[in-house]
Amino acid sequence: MARTRPRTDWGLILALGSLWGLSEAAPGLSLRQCASTAAGPLLTGAALFFLAAARAVSSRWQAAAAMAGVAASFKLFDALLPGPPAFPGALGNPVFAIVMEAAAFVLILGLISESAAGTAAGQGLAGGLAALLAAGLFPLVKYATGVAACVTGAGLPLSLYHAPLAAALSALAVPLGFRAGAGLAALAGRPEVPVDSPAQRS
Numbered sequence: 001m002a003r004t005r006p007r008t009d010w011g012l013i014l015a016l017g018s019l020w021g022l023s024e025a026a027p028g029l030s031l032r033q034c035a036s037t038a039a040g041p042l043l044t045g046a047a048l049f050f051l052a053a054a055r056a057v058s059s060r061w062q063a064a065a066a067m068a069g070v071a072a073s074f075k076l077f078d079a080l081l082p083g084p085p086a087f088p089g090a091l092g093n094p095v096f097a098i099v100m101e102a103a104a105f106v107l108i109l110g111l112i113s114e115s116a117a118g119t120a121a122g123q124g125l126a127g128g129l130a131a132l133l134a135a136g137l138f139p140l141v142k143y144a145t146g147v148a149a150c151v152t153g154a155g156l157p158l159s160l161y162h163a164p165l166a167a168a169l170s171a172l173a174v175p176l177g178f179r180a181g182a183g184l185a186a187l188a189g190r191p192e193v194p195v196d197s198p199a200q201r202s
Contacts, residue, residue, distance in 0.1 A: 010066070012057050012188055016181070017067035020050035021074025024094060041162045044131050045169035047071070047101040052123065052177025057185045061106050068102035092145035097138055097159075104133035120175040127174025128167040135163035 023046045050071075054063050072095045108130040109117055116122030138159040142148040149157040159166075 009057055009185065009188055012184060013054050013063045013066055014070055016050050016054045016057070016184075017070030018074065020047060020067060021071035023047075023050070024071055024098065025074045025077055038162065038165060040158060041131075041166035041169050043097075044101060044134060044166040045173040047098065048105055048127050048130055048170045049173040049177040049180070051102060051105045052127070052174040053181030053184065055105075055109065056178045056181025064102045064106050068098050072098050093141050093147055093149065096141045096144050097134070100137045101130070101134045104130040104137065108133060123175040123178050124171040127170035127172070130174075131166040131170035132163055135159040135166055 075094050108126050112126050139149045139157045152161050
């Protein structure tokens with residue numbers, strides 16, 4: 001008997017991407033400046049929560065890429081809000097962060113064994129490592145947007161300064177995201193198709 005796996009539910013993936021985008025765009029004007037608070041770690045935790053939920057729906061890297069695209073498009077709607085951004089990277093830099101979070105999540109899960117990724121402890125580890133990797137990559141934003149990452153008074157990039165908190169929050173958020181995604185997938189009643197069927201690529 002052929003093994004089966006769920007068909008990718010792109011509607012659910014796009015819905016999760018929209019929720020991620022709303023979590024990024026909702027703060028609006030309040031985050032259109034360098035954040036000296038825990039806003040960055042909170043947004044990282046939220047991002048990895050939604051990415052984990054999508055992973056529970058589909059293991060395809062395209063799902064994470066689609067979510068990042070949707071979330072980034074929501075963030076760009078901030079440009080329509082009244083008043084100019086408080087600093088030049090207020091739009092481009094968060095979009096870069098979204099892309100790095102998605103890339104870090106996909107990379108870390110690709111390095112963790114399937115058995116470990118199926119446990120809460122393994123998922124928490126993946127979340128913490130993905131947050132640290134995303135924080136470490138974010139200072140490269142100046143090469144992508146031309147605007148350097150925000151720094152502390154001592155000149156340390158804020159993403160690195162807040163990295164431990166981002167890792168701790170993400171270690172909690174990712175297992176919760178997997179649970180939420182599995183619950184949503186069950187409610188959506190995803191059909192299953194043979195692994196060897198061409199339909200699995202849909």
